[in-house]
Amino acid sequence: MSPVSSSSIAARRQAFKALHASGCFVIPNPWDVGSARYLQGLGFKALATTSSGYAWSCGKPDGAGSLDEVLEHLRMLVAATDLPINADFESGYASDAQGVVENVRLAIETGVAGLSIEDASGDASQPIRDVDAAIARIRAARRAIDAAGGDVLLIGRAENLLWGVDDMADTVARLKAYADAGADCLYAPGLRTPEQIAAVVAAVAPKPVNLLIGWSSPLSVQQVAALGVRRISVGGALARSAWGGFTKAARAIAQDGRFDTAFADAASGQVLNDFFRTGKLS
Structure with a gap:
């Protein structure tokens, strides 16, 4: 695939930011070049990667991809379509915050328009990172983005609900902390009820919220928009x-x-x- 020009990447990032300014849009998750191109053909305005979908396409479980593999995947998807790409960058593929700075810099160089950093640890005995360590990772990603020009959106993810930590108060507190640490958009995968969704939207306002709907849900795009959600993804x-x-x-x-x-x-x-x-x- 031909390299994507810097002007095209800048335009995509500008368009991606504009999508988050008002209204509600669906950002579906392709897992390879073909699915990405088909989703563009359907008229979607932006796409997001899925760590699970990509891992399965490589014959691996979610979370088993290496940093180099993920970066190459991002480059392929950026080159495959004309749309802004949001990277599911898991927890930054690093053992500490300084490593997150370097890895986020590498992700930005692929041409993505946004990337998410989550607080899941990958450790089954303690699946969610200590909040201070999680905040440090968001701040590290923010530093890397600002050093690169500041035109990439940072999404802060609170993973409690995906890992059996059914604590909405802690989830909301984490999202607010991630917003204060520099996240541009907030995301708590696992929200299901209108009451949960509305509570998160109100807590982090005026910053935009991403809602995951990766299951059979009675909620329509119109209903989700009415709750104040800015974007909807479908994960894997x-x-x-x-x-x-x-x-x-x-x-x-x-x-x-x-x-x-x-x-x-x-x-x-x-x-x-x-x-x-x-x-x-x-």
């Missing part, structure tokens, strides 16, 4: 949906020896070829 849900279709078809062949049900929901090869040839959906 699109990748899981693709894996769901693949595993269902493969199991029908392997376990039942059947091809009639295996490919009943398969996409048309001609339609896919036409799209990837022209970039337009028929």
Whole structure:
């Protein structure tokens, strides 16, 4: 793929910031070049990576990708579309805050328009980092972004609800602390009820909130927007949906020896070829 010009990257970052200024938009999560291009074809205005979706495409569990692998993945997605890319940068791929500074600098160099830093530790015995250590990582990412020109958005993630820490008071307190430490957008994956969502939006206002909807939810984009959410992501849900279709078809062949049900929901090869040839959906 051809390198992306600095002017194009600057324009994408400016457009990404504008998306966060008002309204509500959906930022879906591709896991490879093809899914990224298809999502652009559907008219989405920005895309976000998914650590889980990417890891599964490499035959690894979520969180097992190396820094170098993730940086190359970011470069590929930035080059694949004309859209701003938000990086799921996990906890910065570093053991300490100074390492986060250096790694965020490398992520910025890939051309991403935003990146998230989470407070999950990767340690099953203590899945969420001490709040002071988590704040230090947000501050480190902020320093790296400011040193690079300040045009990349920083998203602070509080992971309590994904790791069984059902403590909304602590989640809200962490998000407020991450906002004070320099996060431009706040994100607590696992919020489900309108009451939880509204509480987070109010707590960090006027900074924008990202809401994850990676499951079957009764909430529509319009309803989420009415709660004050600025952007909606889906995490690994699109990748899981693709894996769901693949595993269902493969199991029908392997376990039942059947091809009639295996490919009943398969996409048309001609339609896919036409799209990837022209970039337009028929």
